[in-house]
Amino acid sequence: MIEFKNVSKSYVKGKKAVDSMNLTIDKGEFVCFIGTSGSGKTTSMRMINRMESPSEGQILINDVDINEIDAVQLRRKIGYVIQQIGLMPHMTIYENIVMVPKLLKWPEEKMRETAKDLMKRINLSEDYLDAYPDELSGGMQQRVGVIRALAADQEIVLMDEPFGALDPITRESLQHLIKRLQKEMNKTIVFVTHDMDEALTLADKIVVMSEGKVIQEGTPKDILTNAANEFVEELIGEDRLSQAGFEFETVEKIMLKNPIKINENEPITNLAKLMRETKVDDILVVDDENNLKGRVDLYTLSVNRGKYQYVHEIMKKVTYVVNTTSIRDGIYYIHDLGYRNLTVVDDDGKLKGMVTRGSIVSEVYDVFWKEYEPQEEFDASFETDEIVQAASDVVQNGDSKEQA
Ligand code: ADP
């Protein structure tokens, strides 16, 4: 665990590069520092391994003040990667991977084992260990670059815009790789970026910085759905903000909570009555415990009239989604896959509600067009006058047309 306690850093007197930073980073967490250039991200990160020292405050690692740890020792325990430096061309893949372990004087056998294990994790044959970088494709080299950062098996790895200089496709694939390895190997990673997509993809926790201050910290969901202020909103961008609701809100928010339903043991005659009363021609079937069992529609009812007695005898299968399904996926099922509506159940299979095409439409409307709705109430008298005027226009024009 890494803790920043009221940490400030001034390079120049009177100007704080980092200003009263308080932050806790848990073991195994992927934390992204994000902010505009000069906001103090790199400085904050470099204080963790004492490449910079705080002017005020304290940093603790596993409850020990890092000032009490020898700086060289500390740096050995913390990996540090700056902008993707390529592999050394005159060294084999193996020598490249174990560069840091070698400095740490690991025994040869342990280095071999580690290198093999890491190659396996990126699906590269260990035969490549003795090859030189130019014998590998560009993509392979990039992946080796990523595992090299994890080779010394340090619990904490600091990464300062490591993918900053790469093209978007390579970048995205390496993001997924580092995220997977971080989870598999349970690393604590502090990762600096100025790219919100990158932060959203990677982070368990995003720390938004501006002018040396932490403006907001939270999960990607927190940041997207509860941006602390305009600065954060701007960093997120309008598109991501408007989509966030779809991504993180579930179908529960938009479903009808009381869809028309009938018990499976009711006689078919009651089903017919229910359809007539409610004017709903497609009704869900549940058991005594409200477990979803199926559905019946008017057509099935009509063709089976007289042949069967109870609802459960004529019900059909029903497709459903669980209540944790995102609105985005709900939209996909209805819009792209053509479902008329979605029945929603909880984990235990109990009926919770139904999402109709109508509820999807209004949700999409709210997200994209709500802000264009009139903000102020119309002046009632003005409105009435307008309507009266418009009405009389219609009447008069209508009359004159008829006369013509
Ligand atoms: P970021 O990584 O977010 O771009 P930095 O931590 O590099 O921000 O910089 C924060 C502030 O500290 C900036 O105003 C920068 O100019 C200043 N700064 C960074 N490093 C030094 C340094 N070695 N000497 C003087 N000022 C520095």
Ligand code: MG
């Ligand atoms: Mg920086």
